[in-house]
Amino acid sequence: MFSQAEENYLKAIYHLESDSKEGISTNAIAKSLATKASSVSDMIKKLSDKEVVLYKKYKGVTLTELGEKTATNIVRKHRLWEVFLVEKLNFSWDEVHDVAEQLEHIKSQKLINQLDALLGFPTHDPHGDPIPDKDGFVNAIDKSLLSTLNVDEAGVCVGVNDSSSDFLQFLDKKGITLGKRIKVTEKEDFDDSLSILIDDKKLSISNKIANNLYIKKS
Amino acid sequence: MFSQAEENYLKAIYHLESDSKEGISTNAIAKSLATKASSVSDMIKKLSDKEVVLYKKYKGVTLTELGEKTATNIVRKHRLWEVFLVEKLNFSWDEVHDVAEQLEHIKSQKLINQLDALLGFPTHDPHGDPIPDKDGFVNAIDKSLLSTLNVDEAGVCVGVNDSSSDFLQFLDKKGITLGKRIKVTEKEDFDDSLSILIDDKKLSISNKIANNLYIKKS
DNA sequence: AATAAATTTTAGACTTGTCTAAAAAACATT
DNA sequence: AATGTTTTTTAGACAAGTCTAAAATTTATT
Missing domain, CATH: 1.10.10.10 (Winged helix-like DNA-binding domain superfamily/Winged helix DNA-binding domain)
Incomplete structure (x- = not known):
């Protein structure tokens, strides 16, 4: 223990x-x-x-193998609790981290298995991070940082690299949520900022933002 | 804190x-x-x-007043979590205590308020104990130990005085659950044991059991 | 009321997890 | 290769919470 x-x-x-x-x-x-x-x-x-x-x-x-198994189990618990908070308790994605940080330490195998079932065996948490299964297996999806896309490439927003509430609230304000389609229309050389198209609206995105947003290319 | x-x-x-x-x-x-x-x-x-x-x-x-307010809030959390475990995660009433003992220490006001709502603002936990409201008010119901009932008195089982899994499993085995109607048919003087009627079946109940079962007289 | 018994408090030690400051090792630079 | 810089480890201290053993206080009994 x-x-x-x-x-x-x-x-x-x-x-x-x-x-x-x-x-x-x-x-x-x-x-x-x-x-x-x-x-x-x-x-x-x-x-x-x-x-x-x-x-x-x-x-x-x-x-070690034991260490990794233990660690993935904690990550599994953290991410399942995040899904619970968003899906069942109406938390927003920028509010869940600190509470999940506490809940992940609760010790009960039955609790976590039943929670998994209650949530319908989710595969990803509210930030797009994969939820390890009971055996610690992580099903990573193929994703790229928005900053690595070239002009005219497009994809769907599938995750964030920074789960701080500041960043997530910023994304909310800009209307950027998981599942949204994003197309890169311009890249500025001098500050690496991007122009993107989202919901048919044009947005200017700094390099810092683009470095923290994951896209599944399409 | x-x-x-x-x-x-x-x-x-x-x-x-x-x-x-x-x-x-x-x-x-x-x-x-x-x-x-x-x-x-x-x-x-x-x-x-x-x-x-x-x-x-x-x-x-x-x-002190502050101490009591703090304590009732912890009890509130404990009992809400117990309801959650039974109602949402299919725990039985003898499995919830240890896990709730951990969950009651999670710090998030929003979490507990939303949990309360998810559960439909329950008034009692799975053992029949009242759940204090947000302001610490406890709505105690009128209940008596089974051992205080006289012969021919009857009532509904509304709570337990001992939440140990041993006791609760014993009650399960005997078919005694909250909500069941119980009538006292006999009292033995020499060991204070009772004969009771439950589901039209006759049961013999030791004094120790009768001292840990709450009845609402009817 | 004096003494015995039980309860409560204090004193000192231990564990876990943290820190600062100093020493040791590794890395980088000329 | 020698020197300086950064990183890492050690040594010693501290806070929280617990323990044992001994001292102080209260309660019970004669």
């Missing part, structure tokens, strides 16, 4: 691994958990003793 | 107060939380500093 702190470390390492595929540095974990490198060093030793991470001093850390 | 440990103490004191109406002793709290009296002493000092309990050394403890 893992404490909430341990679970948060495992989840952080899991997310960092999916970006980098290298050993994860102490500093990277510290930054992602808003804590200090010294705290991370301490915790990593404990996780290593519990055989959920592989660790050589100064050499970074990787999840 | 209160820690989980603090919340558990407040809840324990709240439940003990509803039984005794006297200042609650350190020992009683320790017993109900399965901890040691010395730990209780320490925690009570902290709760007293936070002005949720009144405390004079060696004189026991009582909740």
Whole structure:
């Protein structure tokens, strides 16, 4: 059994691994958990003793199979709870993260299986992120950052790279939601901003936005 | 904001107060939380500093208005979650306690209000205990322990005094559920056991059972 | 009222998880 | 290869919450 702190470390390492595929540095974990490198060093030793991470001093850390299974299970719980909050409790997609962050630590296998069923076995959370199945299998869809599309390419908005409520509220304000079709009409070289077509309306999108919006090309 | 440990103490004191109406002793709290009296002493000092309990050394403890409001809110959350588990996730009434014990500490006012709405603003949890409203008001119904009924008196089963899964499973096995009509047909003097009529079937009920089953007389 | 018994509090220690400051190792640069 | 910079680890401290053992207080009993 893992404490909430341990679970948060495992989840952080899991997310960092999916970006980098290298050993994860102490500093990277510290930054992602808003804590200090010294705290991370301490915790990593404990996780290593519990055989959920592989660790050589100064050499970074990787999840073991057990660690990855544990981490995907936490991610599964987080994302199922997010779906629950949006679908059943009328939360908006920018309100769910902090509550799901708490709910993901509730320990009950039956609870999560029944919740899954209640929600109709969803495959993606409200931000478009895939929900791992019971065995930890993640069905990743083929998606590209909006910033990688060329002029005249188009696709459907399928996810976000930044789940902060600021970003999500910004998207709401612009009328950008998952499922919407987006076409790139112009690209500015000097600031990498885009002109896009959405709902037959023309929008100007900064590079920062385009770097945080996932599109399934069509 | 209160820690989980603090919340558990407040809840324990709240439940003990509803039984005794006297200042609650350190020992009683320790017993109900399965901890040691010395730990209780320490925690009570902290709760007293936070002005949720009144405390004079060696004189026991009582909740302040703020303390009681905080405690009823935790009880409200606990009982709403129990209803959710039974009504939406197909838990049985003997499975909900431990999970609700975790869920009651989730911090989100919106979550609990929306959950209340999803469940149709229930007034009682699966064990027949009343659910405090948003303002902490508890609508207690008029109920009596089965053991206090006289021969030929009857009523409807409306609650249990013991929510342990052992007891609840025993009731299931005997076909005793909330809403069932029970009539006392005999009382044995030497062991205080009862003969009752339920679903037109005759059952023998020990005093221990009769002391943990609430009836609304009719 | 004095003594015994039970309860409650204090003192000191331990665990978990965090921090700061300093030391050690790795990396980068000339 | 030597030096400086960054990263990582260690050492020591702290807060929350718990424990055991001992001291203080209250309650019960003679």
